[in-house]
Amino acid sequence: MTIPYVPMAGTAYQRGVRHGQVRGAALRAFLDDGLTRIEHLLSEPVDRTTLADTLARYDAAIGRAVPEFAEEIRGLADGAGLTRAEAVLLQARREILGYRRIPTAGDCTTYARCGADPVMAQTVDLNGDLDDQIAVLDTGHALVLSFGGLLGYLGLNRAGLAVGLNLVLGGQWGPGLPPYLAIRHLLDVCDSVPDAVKRLRDLPLASSRSITLCDRDQAGFVEVLDGATRWHASPEPVHTNHFLDPDLAERDEINVFARNSSLRRYDACRSALAGLPAGAAAEEHFALLSRPPICVPDNGDIRRERTVAAVVAFPRRGELHVRPGDPSRSATEVFRLAATDPGSGVGSGA
Incomplete structure (x- = not known):
């Protein structure tokens, strides 16, 4: 396979837009595949109402820690045709999965x-x-x-x-x-x-x-x-x-x-x-x-x-x-x- 290469320039928002434009189709398909495949990994269904609240809290926390990332996420959503919550889910996906619900066998050397x-x-x-x-x-x-x-x-x-x-x-x-x-x-x-x-x-x-x-x-x-x-x-x-x-x-x-x-x-x-x-x-x-x-x-x-x-x-x-x-x-x-x-x-x- 050839790895997609995403050159990004300009403001934080412009960088996000470019990322979203290049990867948009793949990211939309990823979100449609069991909600970034989360539903293939968990033993119980995802509570969408609870998830929305959790993502809002991650969104706020990311913006407080690194304000530029809030703008880059906005650009990613706009460039890829996603909602802001979907763009935040892409960032916090591993935390949403957690570690008590997912038995982990290995993860990087x-x-x-x-x-x-x-x-x-x-x-x-x-x-x-x-x-x-x-x-x-x-x-x-x-x-x-x-x-x-x-x-x-x-x-x-x-x-x-x-x-x-x-x-x-x-x-x-x-x-x-x-x-x-x-x-x-x-x-x-x-x-x-x-x-x-x-x-x-x-x-x-x-x-x-x-x-x-x-x-x-x-x-x-x-x-x-x-x-x-x-x-x-x-x-x-x-x-x-x-x-x-x-x-x-x-x-x-x-x-x-x-x-x-x-x-x-x-x-x-x-x-x-x-x-x-x-x-x-x-x-x-x-x-x-x-x-x-x-x-x-x-x-x-x-x-x-x-x-x-x-x-x-x-x-x-x-x-x-x-x-x-x-x-x-x-x-x-x-x-x-x-x-x-x-x-x-x-x-x-x-």
Whole structure:
């Protein structure tokens, strides 16, 4: 498959309109497919009245945290022909699903290396068969991997910062800034790992996450749980889906089967990374990400997480290398930050 590329420029509203225009047909089909496939994943029907109220509270929380996102969501809705509530649902979909109603078996393996040519790499493991919803957004300042109309997910920026993520489970989830959007905000405004760590501590995140950060000088991860943040610096951080901070680990709510998967992937990734030479090429990183147990195969159950993409980001180069779907079966597409504005056409997959 060819990954859709969305060059975005102008005001926040104009960026949203462009996103919606390019992805509108796919997003409308996604919403029509069991309400972004939520109804295929839950065991009980969605209460539309309760959902409308919840989405209104997410909308307000997002606008308070990052006012520009309220405008970008408005533009996304207008460009794609959606209601505002539908555009907000695309941003808060994972929080709406929650974690107590959806048994989680695995969700991403991430690692990074700082240095002269820093790299951040990860698998993206999601349920809902979301590999058909992938896109790359080019804001001119950042390259952002997106799924299903999200304003953000993971990526890199022109300042040389890369940001990835892992699902970790715990605490109360509720209206706030979805971590995917928080990552986009970090890419929009931060120029270093310390800056991103500081800003992340002030964001009212809607749900628990581990966020991996990498630039030339530093790398590490921030685990977030109920407003508490724990920063762990490392020249080669590895993270899967269990809390690594000793204090937060006591509140981990990952189920035993998912924890076993997380531990296997964590150990396998650390071992493989130790054997990967400094300065390894993107294809060497993809070889690591494509092997089991790090790559999670499709077992045919839409409710189970599987690897729907793999990413290798070189932030100093401004390069985002992506393999859509199962990375052991797909070809690499390369996206580069444009030398000028994103409307120039430079930056599309090569």
